[in-house]
Amino acid sequence: MVTDPLAERFEADRPHLRSVAYRMLGSLSDAEDAVQEAWIRLQRSDVDGVANLTGWLTTVVGRVCLDMLRSRTSRREEQVPDPVIVADEGADPEQEAVLADSVGLALLVVLDTLGPAERVAFVLHDLFGVPFDEVGRLVGRSTDAAKMLASRARRRVRGETPAPDPGRHREIVDAFLAASRDGDFDALVALLDPDVVLRADFGGRRPAASGVVHGPAAVARQAVLGALPGAELHPALVNGAAGVVVTVGGRPFAVLGFTVAEGRILEIDAIADPDRVRRVAAAVLGDE
Numbered sequence: 001m002v003t004d005p006l007a008e009r010f011e012a013d014r015p016h017l018r019s020v021a022y023r024m025l026g027s028l029s030d031a032e033d034a035v036q037e038a039w040i041r042l043q044r045s046d047v048d049g050v051a052n053l054t055g056w057l058t059t060v061v062g063r064v065c066l067d068m069l070r071s072r073t074s075r076r077e078e079q080v081p082d083p084v085i086v087a088d089e090g091a092d093p094e095q096e097a098v099l100a101d102s103v104g105l106a107l108l109v110v111l112d113t114l115g116p117a118e119r120v121a122f123v124l125h126d127l128f129g130v131p132f133d134e135v136g137r138l139v140g141r142s143t144d145a146a147k148m149l150a151s152r153a154r155r156r157v158r159g160e161t162p163a164p165d166p167g168r169h170r171e172i173v174d175a176f177l178a179a180s181r182d183g184d185f186d187a188l189v190a191l192l193d194p195d196v197v198l199r200a201d202f203g204g205r206r207p208a209a210s211g212v213v214h215g216p217a218a219v220a221r222q223a224v225l226g227a228l229p230g231a232e233l234h235p236a237l238v239n240g241a242a243g244v245v246v247t248v249g250g251r252p253f254a255v256l257g258f259t260v261a262e263g264r265i266l267e268i269d270a271i272a273d274p275d276r277v278r279r280v281a282a283a284v285l286g287d288e
Contacts, residue, residue, distance in 0.1 A: 006047075010039055013054050017061050023123045024065035026108045028280065034064045055130070062124050062138050069116035107157060108239070114153050121146050122153035169260040170235070170242040176258075176265060177233060177244065180223040188220035193264040198222055203273025219268065226270075228253070236281075238269075245281045252277045 017038060021031035038060045050056045111119050117139040124130035124138070125146075136146035172191060179187035198213040200222075213219050231253065234245040238257035246254040255277055259267035271277055 006042065009053060010042060010057070013057055016054065017057055020058055020061050020123065020128060021065055023108075023111070023127055024062070024119060025068060026112055030068060034061055034068060037064045055134075058124070058128060058130060059134060059138060062120055062130070062135075066116055066120045066139065069119065110157050111153075114156065117141065118149045118153040121149035122157070125150050126154060168263070169258065172260050172263065172265060173242040173244070173258050174235075176223070180227040183224050183227070185220050185224060188223055189216045191265055192216040192219055193261065193266045196265055196267065198268045198270065200270040201273055201276070203275065245277075252281050255281055 014035060017035045018031050021034040022028060025031055025034065038057055041060055041064075042057065047053060047056065111123070114122070120139055121132075121135050124135050125132060132146045132150070133143045135150070136143045139146060139149070141149065176188065176191050179191065194216060196214070196216055196219050198219045200211060200213075213222055228246075228248055230248060232247045232250075234247065236243050236245050236255075238244075238255065241258060242260070243255065243257040245252065246256065252274075254270055254272040256271075257269040258265055259269075271280065
């Protein structure tokens with residue numbers, strides 16, 4: 001059997017490249033497309049003299065992602081980034097590796113507010129250690145300008161992404177879900193931050209149901225209305241934070257990710273697009 005050393009090397013780097021692309025794009029499917037494009041470009045290039053192929057591929061993926069970000073139309077406010085989900089208990093070593101390589105929904109949402117060059121500079125340098133001179137060449141800026149891009153992004157991320165406390169966050173999320181099921185409006189409001197935001201994405205089949213809800217009272221009302229009789233809740237880690245996969249009649253219905261800060265729920269990201277739910281919840285629900 002004849003093996004292709006270049007293909008073997010690329011496959012060894014694929015998880016790393018997927019992580020880079022996912023942080024850039026916030027979409028698992030787009031990340032896969034970016035990695036595949038990097039493979040195509042690798043096949044067309046002479047890399048015999050490349051000393052650090054992983055670094056070369058990282059830069060290629062960064063360039064592909066930058067092009068994809070620049071070509072996007074303005075992202076809908078209500079669109080929730082694809083999360084990485086694993087079971088909350090009993091994750092096998094492979095799942096744990098995926099979780100360790102995930103990134104919080106809160107961070108992805110903040111990254112979505114950055115311009116393409118800022119996002120690329122922050123992700124490549126702060127998350128993956130790419131030198132600023134390389135980042136500058138990639139985004140078409142000087143080294144100093146690349147540093148400024150990353151610095152602006154860093155301030156935004158640090159200012160808007162709360163530090164996690166998994167155990168306490170799970171208690172708060174469980175209390176929220178119980179209050180939703182019981183229709184306890186006052187208990188729900190007490191668990192919500194005054195600036196709470198609910199983002200819901202029901203996909204193209206129910207565009208009118210998608211949207212953004214602000215404020216404790218409005219979010220609490222939506223929680224009560226959305227608590228379906230007979231729904232089963234599967235605790236899950238949604239990008240490393242407490243969340244839940246909802247099934248109805250054994251079928252996947254929704255994925256809820258929560259951002260908790262200072263003892264209250266600050267953001268709820270709800271994915272109810274059937275196609276997206278089936279795809280992202282596979283690690284928890286299997287093939288059902």
